[in-house]
Each structure stands twice: as C-alpha cells, then as structure tokens.
Amino acid sequence: MKVSKNVVKMLVAAGILAAANGAMAQAQGQFTVSVGANMLKPDVTSGAISAPALPNSQGDVSKDTQPVAVINYGLTDNISIESAIGTPYKHKIYGAGAITGTGQLGTVQALPAIALVQYRFFSPDAMIRPYIGLGVTYAMFQKERGSFAMTALTNPGAGTPTTFSIDNKWTYSGQLGLQINVTPKWFANVSYIKTKLSTDVHFSTGQFQHMKLDPDSYIVSVGYKF
Template sequence: MLKKFAKFSLPVIMAGCLTAINAPVQALETGDLLVRGRIININPSADSGNVTSSAVGGEVAGTEVDVEDAYSLDIDFTYMLTQNIGVELLLDLSSKHDIVGKGPTLSPLGTIIETRVLPPALILQYHFLPDSQFRPYAGLGLNYTMFLSEEATSSLDTGLGGVRDVELDSSFGWVGQIGMDYDLGNDLFFNLDVKYMDIDTTATFYSGALGNVSTDVDVNPWVFGIGVGKRFSF
C-alpha cells in the first residue's frame, strides 16, 4: 500500500514544484487561517494479545488480531496564533478498516470484524520558516478516536457459532506530526504531512462457542497525507 501511495505522490510533488517556480513568497502572519485538504493513507502498526473468553475462563491460544490499512480524505484548519505557532483542528472523514485474525486459531477466518474509524485531533504546531517558500512544521496534540458501525463478518459468525454485540471502545491519546507547506502563489500551497496517533481500544463481543470475548488492541497508526491548501488572511 505504501509503495502505491509513493507512486501516486511523486508526480504530484513534481507538478507542484514546477508550478511554484518563480511564484512570489507569501509569508505567514499572525491571524492567518490555513485550510488543507489531503488524500491520506492510514497504516496501523497494530498489536494485540490473545482474546479472553468467559467460556474458557481465560485466554484462548493463537487468537491475536491485526488491523488493515485504508485510504480516506481529511481536512484541517490551522489558525496562526503568531507567525511561528499555530493550532490545527484535524477533521478526517471516517475510514473503513478490516480487523483480521493473526494467530493460528483466528487467521483461517480472515477478516473477522469491520469498523469505521473517526479520529478528530487538536494539534499545537511550530512553523520553522514562516517567511520561506518551503515551510516545514512539527506538532504535538491530542486525538479522540471513535469506532463506528462495528460488525462481525460471516466467517467469524460461522466459525464461533453465532456472534452478536460487537463493540470497540473509543480511545483518547496523543498525536505527533511533521509536515511541510510549499507556497504556490496566490495564497495556495502544496502540503505533505505525516502523523503518528496513539490509539488503543478494547474489542468485545458474545459468541456461542466462547461466551463473552474481549481483547485489547493497540492500533497506533501512521497517517501519510498529500494535498493542497489555501491561506486566508483577515
């Protein structure tokens, strides 16, 4: 997936740089509002333990899970408190992710749960070169992640003798960010952005074979974004 994303990104980067040749530099100012739109790849570095089962009375061996990556769109609004410091409100569209069996017991079932993820975040940024055409930045903030429309797949339902009440807990964690804006002139700019999000959840459901089931999952995705933005001055 990352190779496909890089293959798509390279010509866009080159086109943006060519467009920006000889464009006048428009420095950031206090009170500016930066609005960005991006195509993003959400790439979890997931880790989990074995599931616990009320019927077994403890862990079930070979029942780890993994989370597949996905593409989506995001939009953010950054308000410049000073020429160097901004506050970003990140609003992604929800992305759909497959949770797959990883251990030898669950992996034959393939995708076991499908869910949508919505992770709004508030990030404090530092812009290193506000007067430059190339404007790198770094940020640190908080995210609140909601899991929506959780559903067991037919393979999990059949494999565990009927599954119901699938739920993934919401998560509150930190987010780190690095990125860059490249001034294209006329208050437009090209953007590249990378975030790491601290997202943990507990998945629970009931099955005929295992009773009440739960497992803790560290999702912790890298989010790679490419897009464009516009500066509004007031």
C-alpha cells in the first residue's frame, strides 16, 4: 500500500512534537527558580513578661513583606524538594494585654531558613498542579532593639536602657500550594506555609517572656523551568 509523502512527513513531525512535549513535561531531575514576594504574618499568642512587670504584660508582633526566591528540584515527576532565600523580615513589637496602647516596644529581624518535601498532584504537563509540603524550619532572630517604652515597662526609673534577645529555634512547617504552567517553561506560583513556632524572650533586666509566634507565610511568585 502506498502512503503519500505528505502523510509520512506529518507522522514524523507529530512524533518529533510528541517527543519534545514529553521532554518539556518531564519533572524528574528538573530545577525551577521563581521570584516574588512573601508576606510573613506572626499569629501571636503571648505569655506575660515576668515580674516585676505589670501583671499580664503581653506582646504582639507586626507582619512584614519581603522579596523571596524559591528554588525547587524534582526528585520524581510528583515528589520535589524546595527551599527559599530572601532578605530579613523586619518586625515591630507592640504591647498587648495589660500594656495595650503603650506603643512600639522594640524591633527585631527574622531570617527563617526552610526546607520542604512536596507531593505534586497530576502530571508535570498539566496546566494546574496543586501540591502539599512538609518540612523543617530554622527561625533565626537578629538585631533586636528595645525602645524607651520597653525600658519604662521593665526597668522604670533606671538610666540603663533595656535590651533583649530572642532564642533561635528549630521547628516544622506545612505547605499548600498551586502552580500554574503558563508555557512549557514559565509558570506562576502561589503558596501558603504555616509554621509552628514557640520561643522565649530574654531581657537584660533578668525578666523573660514566652511567645507563640506560629507565623503564616503567603508567597506569590513567577518562575522558570531549567
């Protein structure tokens, strides 16, 4: 049976296109990098500053948004590992409980390091790929600065300003995310990360305070597949 040259050419072209699409769809061994913004919002449950502070002297911590780069590597078509790098998050500390309305008590920079293992649903060439993740986080705090209001609350009448430090902690995080494949190489990504984090604040006056920060992270980014 004779087959026209045009049909043969069409079949060859279709085969090449299918192979190319398969290569682009392959996620195993693939690196992706996305760049965007992350809003880090502490979900604070505050303990009280120890005596001689006013009873029920609690604290609250503001949110902050910073640029972030997310790096991902496919172990298989559905399992990947992810980490993120960015600039420190700058948080303001305010009075709560009995000292609500006292104003800003201090500032601190947080620099969390995170590593996640993810399961991605559907095939790599699907337009929409939801995923879940679980991993470890190291929460590091730096550049803690107290204000005059903090000194007035913890060491009234003293000439020495109160300083403080916050313990760095290892903890765990869970993630929900959605990747939208715009082209075979470019994608948009949104994710939500919940971190369980409790730590302790130590004041130069000898007082201390336990804080549950349990931050929520909201990441929006645009990425490229290598």
